[in-house]
Amino acid sequence: MDTEPYDFQRCKLCGAAAAAPRYRLKATTIQVCAACDFHFITQLDVMPGDQPETEIRTLDVVAWNFIEKQLKKNxxxxxxxxxxxxxxxxxxxxxxxxxxxxxxxxxxxxxxxxxxxxxxxxxxxxxxxxxxxxxxxxxxxxxxxxxxxxxxxxxxxxxxxxxxxxxxxxxxxxxxxxxxxxxxxxxxxxxxxxRDSLYYRISEWSYRLSNGANPLFLNSLYSPKPFRHKQIxxxxxxxxxxxxxxxxxxxxxxxxxxxxxxxxxxxxxxxxxxxx
Ligand SMILES: [Zn+2]
The missing domain is CATH 3.40.50.150 (Vaccinia Virus protein VP39)
Known part of the structure; x- marks a missing residue:
């Protein structure tokens, strides 16, 4: 396992040292690669296997019911x-x-x-x-x-x-x-x-036009929380x-x-x- 912290200037898609912050959101930052235009955020998950103490939470009734509800949707x-x-x-x-x-x-x-x-x-x-x-x-x-x-x-x-x-x-x-x-x-x-979806494009335009004040859906498309969206x-x-x-x-x-x-x-x- 890599113990070095990841250098987010390095593009996760093409590997070029060409990524820079473009969208600064409430909870994270979207990096954009100048070489290949890949979008990714500046967080990585710590895998439970690397850190067993983060895995203390187990399946209780609340978690069970929540999962059942999600299952119906999925x-x-x-x-x-x-x-x-x-x-x-x-x-x-x-x-x-x-x-x-x-x-x-x-x-x-x-x-x-x-x-x-x-x-x-x-x-x-x-x-x-x-x-x-x-x-x-x-x-x-x-x-x-x-x-x-x-x-x-x-x-x-x-x-x-x-x-x-x-x-x-x-x-x-x-x-x-x-x-x-x-x-x-x-x-x-x-x-x-x-990322070709219209709501992604509109969110980018909105961010630019509002100087970052209104990123529309970008805040919900990405999340720094564990196991959430890191790249699109x-x-x-x-x-x-x-x-x-x-x-x-x-x-x-x-x-x-x-x-x-x-x-x-x-x-x-x-x-x-x-x-x-
Ligand atoms: Zn790239």
């Missing part, structure tokens, strides 16, 4: 995502890894199709919920851990990251590690908020990254347009003959 979208996966690959007895599995709902839905779900979730409360509600054992080790990189390299036919990319400390590295555990010909599915990609940045990492783009935004949730939805394939 379920229709995850069901649509399951349809998307099923549209691209047979699922029966297929090993699928869900990175950022949350409370395990997607793994549970996969199980209903006969697939074999695996999941990674760093937050203990969510893992406890998945275990109690769905009898799903999610792993705490993140994808860079030897547990995955050594024991499961080249294994999975399907890897999914639903609403996860924007939460990660280092999305490029995580995607690279995720691709390593995919088998040749395997499929990567992900969704993430889009444009469609082009994300598709270029996927190709740079050696995947072939299979599908982008199934409906042909950004859906009502303003998300990028993407399917990509690891070549049968992997170069790396």
């Amino acid at each position: 379920r229709p979208q995850l069901e649509r995502r399951l349809d998307l996966v099923a549209h691209h690959t047979p699922l029966h007895e297929t090993e699928c890894l869900d990175i950022g599995a949350g409370v395990g709902l997607f793994g549970h839905l996969l199980e209903g199709t006969g697939a074999i779900p695996f999941g990674i979730e760093p937050q203990l409360v969510f893992r406890q919920f998945a275990e109690e509600k769905y009898r799903l054992q999610l792993r705490a080790e993140t994808i860079d851990h030897p547990y995955w990189q050594e024991r499961h390299a080249g294994r999975f036919a399907v890897v999914t990251l639903w609403d996860t990319l924007e939460h990660l400390n280092f999305p490029v590295e995580t995607l690279r590690d995720a691709i390593r555990v995919m088998r040749p010909g395997g499929l990567l599915f992900l969704d993430t908020p889009s 990609f444009t469609v082009r940045q994300l598709t270029e990254l996927i190709e740079r990492l050696g995947l072939e783009l299979v599908e982008l935004n199934r409906s042909g347009a950004l859906d009502s949730s303003n998300k990028i939805v993407l399917v990509a394939k690891k070549p049968e003959k992997a170069s790396a």
Whole structure:
């Protein structure tokens, strides 16, 4: 693990020492890279595994009820995502890894199709919920851990990251590690908020016109709190990254347009003959 504090002048997407503060929000600052125009904030999560004392909170009735309420909201979208996966690959007895599995709902839905779900979730409360509600054992080790990189390299036919990319400390590295555990010909599915959305653009204009007094939605799109949004990609940045990492783009935004949730939805394939 890196113990050096991260230098936020260094772009988390292209690596150039070209990022500078552009939007100063109430609780955080958005850095913008002059080389590639990536937007990211100046906070990183401390992973619970690095600091076990932060993990004392466990699943109580309040947390349980809160999660149940969120689940009701999230379920229709995850069901649509399951349809998307099923549209691209047979699922029966297929090993699928869900990175950022949350409370395990997607793994549970996969199980209903006969697939074999695996999941990674760093937050203990969510893992406890998945275990109690769905009898799903999610792993705490993140994808860079030897547990995955050594024991499961080249294994999975399907890897999914639903609403996860924007939460990660280092999305490029995580995607690279995720691709390593995919088998040749395997499929990567992900969704993430889009910076091309109108409400993001309007928020930027508003910030500029008001000299920073009114950043509109920028305050809710990013958060310095643990496990919240740290970066938001444009469609082009994300598709270029996927190709740079050696995947072939299979599908982008199934409906042909950004859906009502303003998300990028993407399917990509690891070549049968992997170069790396
Ligand atoms: Zn950059």
